[in-house]
Amino acid sequence: MVASLENHQPHQVVIVGGGFGGLYAAKALKTANVDVTLIDKRNFHLFQPLLYQVATGALSATDISAPLRSVLSTSKNTKVLLGEVNDIDPKTQQVILGDKVVPYDTLIVATGAKHSYFGKDNWKExxxxxxxxxxxxxxxxxxxxxxxxxxxxxxxxxxxxxxxxxxxxxxxxxxxxxxxxxxxxxxxxxxxxxxxxxxxxxxxxxxxxxxxxxxxxxxxxxxxxxxxxxxxxxxxxxxxxxxxxxxxxxxxxxxxxxxxxxxxxxxxxGVQGSPMGKVLAERTGVECDRSGRVIVEPDLSIKGHQNIFVVGDLANFSHQNGQPLPGVAPVAKQEGEYVAALIQKRLQGKTLRPFKYTDYGNLAMIGQNSAVVDLGLIKLKGYFAWLFWLLIHIYFLIEFDHKILVMIQWAWNYLTRKRSARLITGKESLALTKSEDSHTSTYTPTNNRQTVNV
Amino acid sequence: MVASLENHQPHQVVIVGGGFGGLYAAKALKTANVDVTLIDKRNFHLFQPLLYQVATGALSATDISAPLRSVLSTSKNTKVLLGEVNDIDPKTQQVILGDKVVPYDTLIVATGAKHSYFGKDNWKExxxxxxxxxxxxxxxxxxxxxxxxxxxxxxxxxxxxxxxxxxxxxxxxxxxxxxxxxxxxxxxxxxxxxxxxxxxxxxxxxxxxxxxxxxxxxxxxxxxxxxxxxxxxxxxxxxxxxxxxxxxxxxxxxxxxxxxxxxxxxxxxGVQGSPMGKVLAERTGVECDRSGRVIVEPDLSIKGHQNIFVVGDLANFSHQNGQPLPGVAPVAKQEGEYVAALIQKRLQGKTLRPFKYTDYGNLAMIGQNSAVVDLGLIKLKGYFAWLFWLLIHIYFLIEFDHKILVMIQWAWNYLTRKRSARLITGKESLALTKSEDSHTSTYTPTNNRQTVNV
CATH class of the missing domain: 3.50.50.60 (FAD/NAD(P)-binding domain)
Structure with missing residues (x-):
């Protein structure tokens, strides 16, 4: 580990990615004697677990997003840099963004995952x-x-x-x-x-x-x-x-x-590791699994590079029975916080026990008044599971952006069964399926459901 | 006026455009003995007066939009048709959408206005x-x-x-x-x-x-x-x-x-009438003003075509001193409602006095706790004007979609000065200004405001 004491410049931590892993690492370093640079290609953190609510018109994209600058506004040792990292150089300890470079003492890569079509990329369209x-x-x-x-x-x-x-x-x-x-x-x-x-x-x-x-x-x-x-x-x-x-x-x-x-x-x-996994493999020789996730050491660093960490969906952290931890928000969050703690320990010349994931359980929403919650010993279903799901999500949303109103609105939508965010927007907004018949047909308004009109 | 009594089919009203003019006309026809078809190229009504709040990150687009189908869901005589009208045929009484036609007995054109760059269309970019x-x-x-x-x-x-x-x-x-x-x-x-x-x-x-x-x-x-x-x-x-x-x-x-x-x-x-103004001029011979707005008769119909009406921003309704009414939501709303009332009177063989705009005043928001309100006799400024502005907008937003939470959120944003909707999204999300220097420069994190870094 290199602590750059020249010029009395604090230890430089560079975090790539502002998802759960990267953001919670940055937050946990708020009071540490380090300089943090959080690099993301987007200017906001996205609460991915609720993205399906946007896709189905119940919430808007802004409801489940928080500007990274705003979340980290009071972390005075932290800079946010909007940009896309396309390479790293472990020798000179730099990450590369097009024609810019950012030097690091410790690097945390938290660029997440993308879809995998299992080699059938033509399905994507x-x-x-x-x-x-x-x-x-x-x-x-x-x-x-x-x-x-x-x-x-x-x-x-x-x-x-x-x-x-x-x-x-x-x-x-x-x-x-x-x-x-x-x-x-x-x-x-x-x-x-x-x-x-x-x-x-x-x-x-x-x-x-x-x-x-x-x-x-x-x-x-x-x-x-x-x-x-x-x-x-x-x-x-x-x-x-x-x-x-x-x-x-x-x-x-x-x-x-x-x-x-x-x-x-x-x-x-399917999902697969983001392209940074491949970059890391090429530059450091670290091994990736079949899904492109980086195999990490027990302390989430990568083999032979004690000062490079991978957290979140991009990391393959060997769990019980050699199964990797799942790509879910709580894993990313705990990994990010662990690395932040480890960096601080190391700066004090100490070390930290290997990372251990605390599994609080799994849950999934099915629909109004229905969900399933698996807390290990306790298993919930139906209305109570739904309420539990709601409370957990309120808790996490509030934690970073006081978005209590989002959840009120969401609960309101559930009560009224309204989905008022069902906008058809974007470049192809008007692209209705074109009829293959090219002749002019007559549209006859009617309320009769049997007769279907053009 | 043609009342189509053949086949006992009700009078067919076709409304083109789901802005304030078109939507309020449709709403006012809810209990009338007519069939209404509302055609819009978008599936939602947009509360344009608050669009600047979206542009500056205070509200999301969905906050100020309402799905047309949802607003008109209980109007059982009303159909919503997603599509773009590109022509009309006054002789056969049809509007044309690509390869589809929709017949009308009465047509209300409410397609609004678009920007005008006063002939300098290259400024648009x-x-x-x-x-x-x-x-x-x-x-x-x-x-x-x-x-x-x-x-x-x-x-x-x-x-x-x-x-x-x-x-x-x-x-x-x-x-x-x-x-x-x-x-x-x-x-x-x-x-x-x-x-x-x-x-x-x-x-x-x-x-x-x-x-x-x-x-x-x-x-x-x-x-x-x-x-x-x-x-x-x-x-x-x-x-x-x-x-x-x-x-x-x-x-x-x-x-x-x-x-x-x-x-x-x-x-x-500047604004100018939407392209439907030109279509109407070509097909009916009606006159447009210099801004492409259609000159309407005292009853908002167009010359020689008693069953074609133009309302809202596309209409030039001669007001006091020959000045047209301004392109604002209250004008469009009152015009739409007037035409709906006139259609019903005509079906009873009666008529209605010419349209008269009731001006309740003008207002503009300047910033937190500051606005100006001109109600004619009463003029407000500062905090009370701001409160008045807020209440008026709450009133209108609630009226069509019970969006009270939007205004609570908006007020919350004002209190906390947060603008949590400041997402950079879209195709070119990553397009930061490229540095013209092509050499690799070093990014040095610092908190010193004097030294500006790449």
Whole structure:
């Protein structure tokens, strides 16, 4: 470890990434005798666990974001630098951002994960994932445009495809998306259309493994599946997607192939480490796992580089049975805080016991008044789980930005079943499905649901 | 007037545009014995008067929007159709949307206005205006990116240009933008940067005429100008912009030309009627004014076409002294409601007195605890005007979407001076001003404000 005492300049900590890992590391260094530079390509921290609420029109992107500068405003030893790190040089101890370099004594890499299409990158165009604000707004655009296009579609087959939503992957994001779309179709939008009956919407949740929410106890997976089915979601486990192309999803179930025509396919399946993992591997020789996550040492540093740490979704920290810790916010937060503590210990010439994750449990929201919570000994479901989920999220949102009003609004939306944030915005806002018929057809207003009009 | 009694089909009212004019016409027809089709290219109504709050990071776009379907959900005689009308045919009584046509008995055109650069359309790229959600998000991106780029800029002249904001036009939008940016720079962001002092920000508000807010009484213009100057805004009246190009604004003041280097130029000057005005002129022979607004009859119909009405910003309704009514929400709302009433009277074989606008007054927000309100006999300024402004906006926001929480949040933002919605999003989110030097420079973290770092 190099403590730069020349010029009495404090120890320079550079953190790349302002997600849960990076931000909590920075916050924990607030009173340390170090200079901190937090680099992110976005100017805000994003509360990713609630991103599905943006994608389904219940919250706005700003509701679940906090400007990094604002969160770190009182950390006078901390600078925020807007920029994208594209390389590091461990020899000269610098991170490189285009034509700029930032020197470090200690580096914390917390650049997270991105989607993985398991090598089928051409699926991306048909099945967007949910990692960024732009992803959520694009997903929102697709979901609400599908209903709008269905309202105008006369062809029964095409209308059916427009009202079919396929969600690939039944981890928390997939489950929460499926539940939210079910509430949207079967409750919120019920009175809003005149030509279509939104209760005809089909929502398919596909899971490769034999149960949904595999991180939870089996009885809670079962409970969650039953809750989703009560909401109207069709759950298919042991089902693999073999192709996604031109609004057709091809499935494999028990060696049988099946094609589903669906205009909206949402990806909640795989993730992989962000590109910084590869950069670290090239520059330091550190090993990455098959998902591109960096294998870290027991103190979250990387092999042979005591002053480079990886935390959060990009880190593969070997847990019980050699399984890596899951890519969830509490893991990232605890890892970031651990590294901040270790840096301070080292500056005092001390050390710290290896990192140990304290698992407070897992939880997933299914829909109004329904969630599943697995706290190990205590397992909750239904209304109490829902309330618990709400309180936990209120707690975390308040912690960094006093966003209590967000949760009030969100609870209000739940009570009123309103989703007032269902804006279709962005470049392609107007891109309704074009009818393939080029002749001029007549649009006849009617309230008769049987007759579907263009 | 043609009442289509064949097939017992109710009278078909088609409304183009879901702004204040179109939406209030539709709402007023809720219980009428007519079928209403409201066509808009967006799926939401936008509360444009608060758009500047989105552009400056105080509210999110969803806070000031309401889904049209949700607002009209209980109007069972009303359909919402997402699409862009590109032509009308008065002979066959149809509006045309690409390959679709919608027949009407009565047509209400309420497509509003867009920016006018007075023939200098090349200014648009350098000086975006504020009419749509996308405009506001783009403005927000520019404003916050300017501060981020300034934080990284070493060249003093360039930094000065990055911290210079020029607002062209001092009507309500220009005044409100200038006030909001002043609060941002001099209060909200004060503690957030380490290299720049945001109090060095210059905000110039330019007005061609001899006073700001010309729609208000002269003493209130004076008061507003004094308030803005107390906030730190530099107000230039009798100042014309002669060019905007490559971050240079050229002004003409008393026959003197002056150049101002400014990275962020915001357009709040001219508006012109939307393209539907031209379509109407071509198809019906109706006259448009110089700003592309359609000259309407005393009952808001167009000459020779009793069943075609124009309401809102697209209409030129001759007022006292031949001046058209201003393009503000209350005018559009009253016009929409008038036409809805007239249609119902006509169906009963009756008629209605010509439209008369009831002017309840004008108002503009300047900043925290400061606004100006002109109610004719009563004129308010300062705190009471601010409170009045707030109550009026709460009233209107609640009216169509019960958005009371928006206003609570907004008031909260004011109290805490937070602007938590300051996300830099969109395609070019990362486009910080590139340094023209291509060599690798060293970024040295420091808290010394004198030394500005890359």
């Amino acid at each position: 048909f099945a967007p994932g949910l990692k960024t604000v732009e992803d959520a707004i694009e997903m929102r655009r697709r979901i609400f445009t599908a209903f709008e296009a269905a309202e105008q579609e006369t062809d029964i087959e095409k209308r059916r495809a427009l009202l079919t939503f396929v969600i690939v992957g039944a981890g928390p994001t997939g489950v929460e998306l499926a539940g939210a779309i079910a509430e949207l179709a079967y409750k919120t939008l019920q009175e809003d259309f005149r030509n279509i009956d939104t209760s005809e919407t089909r929502i398919l949740l596909l899971q490769g493994g034999d149960r949904i929410l595999p991180a939870l106890a089996p009885e809670l997976s079962q409970e969650a599946e039953a809750s989703l089915e009560r909401l109207g979601v069709i759950v298919h486990t042991k089902t693999r997607v073999t192709n996604i192309e031109n609004d057709i999803v091809t499935l494999k179930q028990n060696d049988q192939f099946k094609e589903i025509a669906a205009k909206t396919v949402l990806w909640a399946a | 350098f000086a975006p205006g504020l009419k749509t959600v996308e405009d506001a998000i783009e403005m927000r991106r520019r404003i916050f990116t300017a501060f981020e780029a300034a934080e990284q800029e070493t060249d003093i002249e360039k930094r000065r240009a990055l911290l210079t904001f020029v607002i062209v036009g001092a009507g309500p939008t220009g005044v409100e933008l200038a006030g909001a940016i002043a609060e941002l720079a001099y209060k909200t962001l004060q503690e957030d940067f380490r290299n720049i002092d945001t109090s060095e920000t210059r905000i110039l508000l330019l007005q061609g005429g001899d006073r700001i807010l010309p729609a208000l009484a002269p003493e209130l213009s004076q008061e507003a100008e004094a308030s803005l100057e107390r906030l730190g805004v530099i107000v230039h009246t009798k100042t014309r912009v002669t060019n905007i190009e490559n971050d240079i604004v050229t002004l003409k003041q008393n026959d003197q030309f002056k150049e101002i280097a400014a990275k962020t130029v915001l357009w709040a000057a």
